[in-house]
Amino acid sequence: MAREVPRSTRLSERSARAGHWVESLQTSDVNRLWAELHRIVSNHPLVRASRSAGLLIEEGATSAYTDLTQELFVQLLTKSRFQHYLDTEMTDAEIECEIGQIELTNLLTAELRKRHPESYRLARRISTLIQSSANFRRFDSNGNSEEQHRRLADRVYGLSEWPDSKRGRGSHEMEQRAHMIPVRQRDTRMVGCTGDAQIVISNSDLEDLIISVLDAIDSPADVRTLRSLVMSRLPVMDIYLVPLGGDDSDSEGPHYDPADQRENPEQSLLRHESEREAAGSVEKFLTNLQANVRGKVKQYNRMLGVLWHCYLSPDTATQLEVAATLGVSDSLVSDYRRRIEEELRALSFKEVEEARQFELALRERVRTLVAIADEPSAAI
DSSP states (O other): OOOOOOHHHHHHHHHHHHHHHHHHHHHTHHHHHHHHHHHHHHHHHHHHHHHHHHHSSSSSTTTTHHHHHHHHHHHEEEEEEEEEEHHOOOHHHHHHIIIIIIIIHHHHHHHHHHHHHHHHHHHHHHHHHHHOOOOEEEOOOTTOOOHHHHHHGEEEEEEEEEEOOOOOHHHHHHHHHHHHOOOOOOOOESSSSOOOOOSSSSSSHHHHHHHHHHHHHSSSEEEEHHHHHHHHSSSOOOOOOOOOSSSOOOOOOOOOOOOOOOHHHHHHHHHHHHHHHHHHHHHHHHHHHHHHHHTOHHHHHHHHHIIIIIIIOOSOOHHHHHHHHHOOOOOHHHHHOOOOOOOHHTTTOHHHHHHHHHHHHHHHHHHHHHHHHHHHHHHH
């Protein structure tokens, strides 16, 4: 039986492996700080996993982690963490632990969330469901305290109804079995505090999918493998820009010519025609506004004033300020705005460019009409 290492012994071993952070900070030895940070970056398991996943794209074995070390150094300096370590009298082991387990991990996690937002979000949801649902349980703890505190990605989970002696399978066989499950349809409902992300799959459906995957592979699996198998059955869309071809003419890889997105003569002619139609619809829009007030000149001029000051003028003003400028009540301005917006909603443009041309033509036309309407009062 393996003898458990005392906690004090583990702490002393960690202190022995830690760099000389306090001494380097006190003497402002930047080169030594850089070397210690590069050592942490090079040995961090999440950094190595990120590099193998393609998140760290650099050339050369010696400079593979230089950019990440620089980013970590700048982040610590910007947040005044170096001074904080000195002010709080942290030990070398405590400083190394915080930089490696908190600062560097947060930096990598933020990059992962930025480059693969849907994958990151779904992976977290899968991990949460596996740990919280009564349908799943761990198969690798067996009361062993060391295995109990194993990293989440390495923990082995399966269905709660399975016996402890459930046989495992190879990764290739599990992948083949999981591919028999059809890919789920994408749920396009919008979620999030800003409503800019699609739900992809609800939690109940996601839990059913995890159960289906475990039934198909018929074997417990570690969380990393299980997340990969489940997400292979989901329509995840993590879209980010990649270069079509480099400047290196000696590259042996395939070269691609981007499609010419410029409009052809026919498209140009159609665009100009639609723009002229949009500009011509200005007179029709103004005629409808005049008919809305039954052709009364005073009311029509007021409505043009509201249209100009509330929608077209480059000088922003509140509704109360517009009412004071026109010498009318706030409720009348609200009524005119309602009528104007009804007429605007009645317009139908097929292209954004048409609407833009309409707005430009309307601004110039209304600017002239408002100036003409103000001339008598100005002469007085």
